[in-house]
Amino acid sequence: MCYAIPAKLIEILEGNIGIIDYFGEKRRILVDLDDVKVGDYVYAQGGVLVRKIPENEALEILEHWKEIFFQLKKTDEAISTIDQDKLSPNALAVLQKVNLRKSLKKEEILSLLELTDPAELKVLYEIANNVRQREHGNASCIHGIIEFSNYCSNNCLYCGIRKEKNTSRYRMSVDEIIAAAKYASDEFGFKAIVLQSGEDLWYDDEKLVTIVKALRKMGILIFISIGLRSKETYRKLYEAGARAALLRFETSNAEIFEKLRPGTTLEDRIDLIKYLRKLGYVLATGFMLGLPGETNLDIANNILLTKYLAPDMYSFGPLIPTQDTPLQDNPKVSKDLVLKTMAVSRFVDSNSNILVTTALETLDNTAKREALLSGANSLMINITPLKYRHLYAIYDNKAGMEDEIDVSIKETVDLLYSLGRSPTDLGLK
Numbered sequence: 158m159c160y161a162i163p164a165k166l167i168e169i170l171e172g173n174i175g176i177i178d179y180f181g182e183k184r185r186i187l188v189d190l191d192d193v194k195v196g197d198y199v200y201a202q203g204g205v206l207v208r209k210i211p212e213n214e215a216l217e218i219l220e221h222w223k224e225i226f227f228q229l230k231k232t233d234e235a236i237s238t239i240d241q242d243k244l245s246p247n248a249l250a251v252l253q254k255v256n257l258r259k260s261l262k263k264e265e266i267l268s269l270l271e272l273t274d275p276a277e278l279k280v281l282y283e284i285a286n287n288v289r290q291r292e293h294g295n296a297s298c299i300h301g302i303i304e305f306s307n308y309c310s311n312n313c314l315y316c317g318i319r320k321e322k323n324t325s326r327y328r329m330s331v332d333e334i335i336a337a338a339k340y341a342s343d344e345f346g347f348k349a350i351v352l353q354s355g356e357d358l359w360y361d362d363e364k365l366v367t368i369v370k371a372l373r374k375m376g377i378l379i380f381i382s383i384g385l386r387s388k389e390t391y392r393k394l395y396e397a398g399a400r401a402a403l404l405r406f407e408t409s410n411a412e413i414f415e416k417l418r419p420g421t422t423l424e425d426r427i428d429l430i431k432y433l434r435k436l437g438y439v440l441a442t443g444f445m446l447g448l449p450g451e452t453n454l455d456i457a458n459n460i461l462l463t464k465y466l467a468p469d470m471y472s473f474g475p476l477i478p479t480q481d482t483p484l485q486d487n488p489k490v491s492k493d494l495v496l497k498t499m500a501v502s503r504f505v506d507s508n509s510n511i512l513v514t515t516a517l518e519t520l521d522n523t524a525k526r527e528a529l530l531s532g533a534n535s536l537m538i539n540i541t542p543l544k545y546r547h548l549y550a551i552y553d554n555k556a557g558m559e560d561e562i563d564v565s566i567k568e569t570v571d572l573l574y575s576l577g578r579s580p581t582d583l584g585l586k
């Protein structure tokens with residue numbers, strides 16, 4: 158994508174860790190390609206070096222960015238200011254700890270989640286944005302997502318593609334998936350792609366490995382999001398070149414988990430998430446908000462469990478009640494609950510990357526912007542071919558169902574520019 162800045166590899170340290178430079182800003186990344194050396198120009202995504210680029214091409218792109226980069230930084234700094242006067246003494250005391258980079262206790266997290274006064278919430282979000290700016294500068298990342306199959310052998314009570322739901326099903330062939338990724342990479346410059354599906358065993362290890370190897374050759378950071386599959390499958394995919402995995406634990410409350418995900422356990426899901434980390438995957442995990450029976454204490458536990466799992470990226474979003482699922486009448490989740498959770502996650506794990514999920518965008522058309530101003534710093538663009546996109550209906554009124562990729566990119570880039578964000582990689586934590 159034109160909205161991406163090449164970096165210069167300036168050092169390679171032990172353990173394949175490299176230091177890259179963006180106009181004087183340094184980031185640590187994993188150097189995972191054989192033919193790179195200090196002095197090369199590269200693209201990094203999710204803290205992983207994904208592609209080397211010719212020097213003349215890099216210099217041309219950097220020439221375009223050299224002024225814009227510093228202008229964007231100024232815009233971001235100007236927006237990230239705080240007006241602390243509106244805070245109650247209790248919230249102020251908690252947030253002073255955040256400023257001093259001290260860990261928050263569970264009661265303190267709860268007290269922030271319980272804030273309801275709009276003036277206080279406004280300040281809470283501003284502080285989260287300020288912490289994001291302090292930790293990551295104006296770096297932000299955009300990933301593409303290809304939803305390649307809506308077949309699922311599971312029956313999660315909230316999900317619009319659960320096995321028992323009567324809905325039209327599709328599977329993209331291996332060639333179609335590779336072609337969709339190539340189109341996104343060649344035409345729009347995507348360098349990180351999430352491959353997501355229901356739990357669909359039609360894609361056996363051989364098919365998945367073929368897809369991963371093909372995308373890896375294109376210099377793409379591949380995020381696998383295929384749910385509960387065997388450890389062996391995830392190991393083979395890592396060996397084939399997948400370097401990132403998205404697997405939410407959904408809720409830290411085992412009772413709620415087992416009610417909503419029949420036949421699966423929280424323990425197994427967490428065990429798999431830990432295994433993914435151990436294999437070396439860049440990990441994205443998190444939870445849903447607004448599940449029936451959930452309390453603020455559960456949300457505090459969700460945030461703390463995410464931190465404990467030490468992901469590279471937090472991924473959480475509201476449950477969207479969906480027609481013809483057992484949770485169709487669940488109350489709508491408020492946008493403030495999601496933004497509060499975002500802000501508190503930023504305080505609890507200040508260095509984290511926090512994704513704005515499509516489910517949040519579904520709540521209303523300003524939610525994405527507000528999330529980016531409440532601690533979030535990563536976005537996803539749906540690049541599933543349009544003929545399939547409306548069939549991946551995990552929830553009703555999903556955002557971006559009809560948008561052509563170039564339209565989504567323009568909208569996203571305009572939004573990020575207006576907030577002063579730059580497409581530099583965030584590096585390793």
Ligand code: SAM
Pocket residue numbers: 315316317353354355356382383384385404405407444445474475476477478479516551552
């Ligand atoms: N099948 C895989 C899995 O469950 O991990 C990946 C695909 S699944 C559709 C991706 C995520 O969608 C789940 O982790 C869940 O949090 C979310 N999801 C499912 N139904 C939802 C709903 N009604 N509202 C919001 N998010 C939902």
Ligand code: SF4
Pocket residue numbers: 309310311312313316317318319320354355356384551
């Ligand atoms: Fe299947 Fe994932 Fe939906 Fe559960 S959330 S029914 S595993 S697609």
